[in-house]
Amino acid sequence: MCATANDHLHEQVNGLPAKIGHDSVVLILGTLPGKRSLMTGTYYADPSNKFWDILFMACGEKIEKSDTARELLLKKYHIALWDILHSAARDTSSDKDLLDEKPNDLPRYLAEYPQIKLLLFHSNDSYRYFKRFFKNIAVPYICVSSPSGQNRRSTLEKAEEWRAALSCAIPQLRNGPRLAWKGAPPCDIISSQERGIDMEIEKIRNYISYFETVNAETACRWEVSRKLENGTFSMPYPVYETQFLNFIDDVSNSDLMDVSYGDTLEEYGLGMNNELTKKIDTANLRLAKAILTCYVRQERFCDGLWGRAIKEGTFLALLKRIATLLTQ
Numbered sequence: 279m280c281a282t283a284n285d286h287l288h289e290q291v292n293g294l295p296a297k298i299g300h301d302s303v304v305l306i307l308g309t310l311p312g313k314r315s316l317m318t319g320t321y322y323a324d325p326s327n328k329f330w331d332i333l334f335m336a337c338g339e340k341i342e343k344s345d346t347a348r349e350l351l352l353k354k355y356h357i358a359l360w361d362i363l364h365s366a367a368r369d370t371s372s373d374k375d376l377l378d379e380k381p382n383d384l385p386r387y388l389a390e391y392p393q394i395k396l397l398l399f400h401s402n403d404s405y406r407y408f409k410r411f412f413k414n415i416a417v418p419y420i421c422v423s424s425p426s427g428q429n430r431r432s433t434l435e436k437a438e439e440w441r442a443a444l445s446c447a448i449p450q451l452r453n454g455p456r457l458a459w460k461g462a463p464p465c466d467i468i469s470s471q472e473r474g475i476d477m478e479i480e481k482i483r484n485y486i487s488y489f490e491t492v493n494a495e496t497a498c499r500w501e502v503s504r505k506l507e508n509g510t511f512s513m514p515y516p517v518y519e520t521q522f523l524n525f526i527d528d529v530s531n532s533d534l535m536d537v538s539y540g541d542t543l544e545e546y547g548l549g550m551n552n553e554l555t556k557k558i559d560t561a562n563l564r565l566a567k568a569i570l571t572c573y574v575r576q577e578r579f580c581d582g583l584w585g586r587a588i589k590e591g592t593f594l595a596l597l598k599r600i601a602t603l604l605t606q
Contacts, residue, residue: 290378292365294321296387298358303395303447305388309404310363310376320345321359322425328433329400329425333357335437336444337451355448358394360387362407381411388417396447398440400424420446 294311308321315323322329330348334341337355342348352359360382367377388394397419399405405421420443423436445451 289367289369290365291316291368293361293363293382294319296358296360296382297321297352298360298387298391299353299356300391301356301393302358302391303356303393304398304444305358305360305391305394305396306398306400307404307408308359308361309401309407310361310366310368326427327425328427328436331433332425332436332440335433336440338441355444355450357444357448358391360384362404362411379407381407384408384412385415388415396420396443398422398443400440401426418446 291310294315298305311321312324312327315321317323330343331341334351337351339351342351351357362381362384363376364380364382366379369375394417397408397415397417399408399419399421401424402421405419408415408419422439422443425436441451
């Protein structure tokens with residue numbers, strides 16, 4: 279096949295090696311290093327990218343510019359850096375301008391470093407490639423705002439969001455007042471027919487750690503949802519709650535729940551007085567909370583994924599299975 283003029287504009291680019299240690303608990307994943315990073319051999323070297331400023335602020339540290347200070351920050355908070363792509367053909371530093379993409383061997387690294395508790399994506403492209411190339415990774419993941427200068431949110435807002443996400447896996451970031459959550463992390467609804475109900479539950483088990491250090495006496499509170507520029511709404515974020523039934527009630531009555539969703543809850547036996555929820559011992563509620571939270575915290579909540587999960591029976595199947603496990 280003859281090469282086109284456009285083919286000559288793209289050059290093959292290989293990414294940087296993973297910056298990871300055996301004590302790393304969070305793996306931050308980009309798409310592919312930019313030209314300046316490849317020239318210097320360091321992650322996020324372009325000054326227009328506020329990655330390091332945001333990370334220092336999220337960790338409550340003074341912003342430093344030296345490579346030594348950045349290395350120390352990663353070690354102190356057990357943070358690892360890598361990219362989803364191993365190589366691609368690219369003309370510019372934009373993730374939108376990639377061809378012939380090849381992924382890194384993420385499953386092998388996660389097997390080699392089993393202490394990784396959380397994957398953090400800071401761009402839609404890195405998350406998109408993750409979903410394209412990796413179907414069966416059970417490690418929890420969260421998407422946060424991009425550090426790129428093209429993202430118009432303030433650096434402080436981004437740092438608050440990143441801190442909230444990082445605190446899921448880094449205990450020292452949970453101290454002090456809880457930061458406001460600007461949105462909600464995605465957690466895809468995956469058909470039980472495709473992956474098996476037990477695999478679903480195994481994935482959701484990993485979310486238990488999100489609640490372990492939160493005061494068990496704190497009642498569940500929902501942040502007020504906000505209408506975003508694109509016309510969708512941010513999600514209410516469940517911090518914690520003491521009663522499983524109250525949690526279901528809060529979900530079904532949240533301001534993002536359409537009336538029809540509430541009717542569907544009742545239709546499938548997920549109302550306040552059903553026998554299924556009464557079976558679950560209060561001492562075992564953490565796993566049930568994790569399951570519910572996994573399904574409530576949907577990035578595309580307003581696109582009907584919640585209703586689809588209920589109507590397809592996935593949500594009910596999960597609850598029934600977990601009730602069986604908890605009452606054995």
